[in-house]
Amino acid sequence: MSQKFKSLKNDKETKLQDILQVALKMFARYGYKKTTIEDIAQEMGMTKSNIYFYVANKKDLYEKTVGNELIQWRDTIGREVEQVEDIVEKFRIMVSRAFEYLFSHKDLHTIVVNDPGIFTLSRDQDRFLEINLGAMQVIRMVLQQGVSQGRFYPVDIDVTTDLLFSIYIMFLIKTSVASEIQSVSRMVEAGTELILRGLCAP
Amino acid sequence: MSQKFKSLKNDKETKLQDILQVALKMFARYGYKKTTIEDIAQEMGMTKSNIYFYVANKKDLYEKTVGNELIQWRDTIGREVEQVEDIVEKFRIMVSRAFEYLFSHKDLHTIVVNDPGIFTLSRDQDRFLEINLGAMQVIRMVLQQGVSQGRFYPVDIDVTTDLLFSIYIMFLIKTSVASEIQSVSRMVEAGTELILRGLCAP
DNA sequence: ATTTGAACAAATGAGTCAAAAGTTCAAAAG
DNA sequence: CTTTTGAACTTTTGACTCATTTGTTCAAAT
CATH class of the missing domain: 1.10.357.10 (Tetracycline Repressor, domain 2)
Structure with missing residues (x-):
């Protein structure tokens, strides 16, 4: 169970890292204001509401x-x-x-x-x-x-x-x-x- | 005439200095935005249009x-x-x-x-x-x-x-x-x- | 040379409104 | 139990209007 817990956490952490890499490109390209959560979600192939599973806002x-x-x-x-x-x-x-x-x-x-x-x-x-x-x-x-x-x-x-x-x-x-x-x-x-x-x- | 010219310039320069002293107090007290030309003119006892004789804007x-x-x-x-x-x-x-x-x-x-x-x-x-x-x-x-x-x-x-x-x-x-x-x-x-x-x- | 009043121009703040973006959440999917 | 989704909700934004204030100009007066 500790094993499972850890692997799940790793998955979440890994996907968060993926999101941050996509966000980095987006923010660099368009700036904070012009970059929307939807932009990043789209690039990640997920819905924008799902982004909120990884970050607060x-x-x-x-x-x-x-x-x-x-x-x-x-x-x-x-x-x-x-x-x-x-x-x-x-x-x-x-x-x-x-x-x-x-x-x-x-x-x-x-x-x-x-x-x-x-x-x-x-x-x-x-x-x-x-x-x-x-x-x-x-x-x-x-x-x-x-x-x-x-x-x-x-x-x-x-x-x-x-x-x-x-x-x-x-x-x-x-x-x-x-x-x-x-x-x-x-x-x-x-x-x-x-x-x-x-x-x-x- | 050089004498007169010089004394007149001094007057203008002196009054400009007076204006700058008043403006200094005003800008310090109210900030750039909240300070109006009229405020400063009033404090100087002149009309605001006259300020423009001493400064461009x-x-x-x-x-x-x-x-x-x-x-x-x-x-x-x-x-x-x-x-x-x-x-x-x-x-x-x-x-x-x-x-x-x-x-x-x-x-x-x-x-x-x-x-x-x-x-x-x-x-x-x-x-x-x-x-x-x-x-x-x-x-x-x-x-x-x-x-x-x-x-x-x-x-x-x-x-x-x-x-x-x-x-x-x-x-x-x-x-x-x-x-x-x-x-x-x-x-x-x-x-x-x-x-x-x-x-x-x- | 300085000052003024009147006229003109530009900037501001308040208000409205529809569209866009941010955020939440119960339910579904895995 | 974790992750994802769609739909609903809230907040922010940008465009627009409009009255008022403020900034600026200038011909005439001192």
Whole structure:
């Protein structure tokens, strides 16, 4: 029975994932407003009322769709960072791979461009706070390792994590504005080296 | 005649300044939409049509009002920075005084909170680009001095100026969101020290 | 050079309405 | 017991009208 229960849950979770993939394409192509539940149901070959078996409402569907992508993004970078030995190199990889990921996932990138509210500098209007707290955890780990290894200055971990995450979001906002992508990547590079110099103890 | 011309221009400029001061109070109190040209004219003791002798239209009045404040802000900080000898202290003063200024000018602060578009990370939707380019000039000067004195690493001045200005705007956006003011000021302090360490050559 | 009043133009808010989209749920299907 | 459906219900949207307010212009007066 536990077996059956689990397999059923898996089926539901799998179909939800299918829905989220379809929704991702739709939202990227038409935007939130122009995409209807019926559109997505049709593409899935089901009726729109059935969508409500998987999500609570349209907004929930959208947030599950975007949130799903953000989680994969975060976890991918987290895994890649873990595999790097040297702490300075780890920091560089964390930054560069995070930006590369966004550029190579066009649907997510399009959604982000059309919905600037996804990245916000104000914590209390962050619709993906929980996910972002996890992303901050990646930064925090790197700082902690650097400090405990004696490679970094003994900075205040919490404040510095907030600071670096805010700078990261600032760059994401800048890259989300279609124009000026070239100048931003130069700024990211310069910023990474400047901050690494500021972090590293002599 | 040159004398007369000049005094007349001064009168006009002076009255424009009066209008901008009245408009500042009004816009801070009621916001852009709820403030009418008639409100301001009445407060000035003139008719609304006369306002158009000083400004082109309502939007122009608003931008002159805000722009005027931004220019005073920028110039005040610029003057204060000039008077500091030591380059590191100069950098610290530039940052701390810029934030203190905003907090001590409540009308400007209120307007900024109600119109988040005043501070934008996207250059091509910056309504005050010209003024902000001047503000960046203050940063650029400090960087140039630091580098030419050999106190700072020979960083790329243009890219680093862009970077620091973006971080500055990021902080302004965060402080414009009523909440979390305390945590932001700690981040500004931490950020200033981190960046100074990254800038300073050993 | 400044100011005004009167006239004109544009924007706004309230109200109506039908169509479209979102949502619920009892019953059917598997 | 899980999943799906069709039909009914509710909410939102967009198009339209209309009176009022607000923004803007300009010739004439100060």
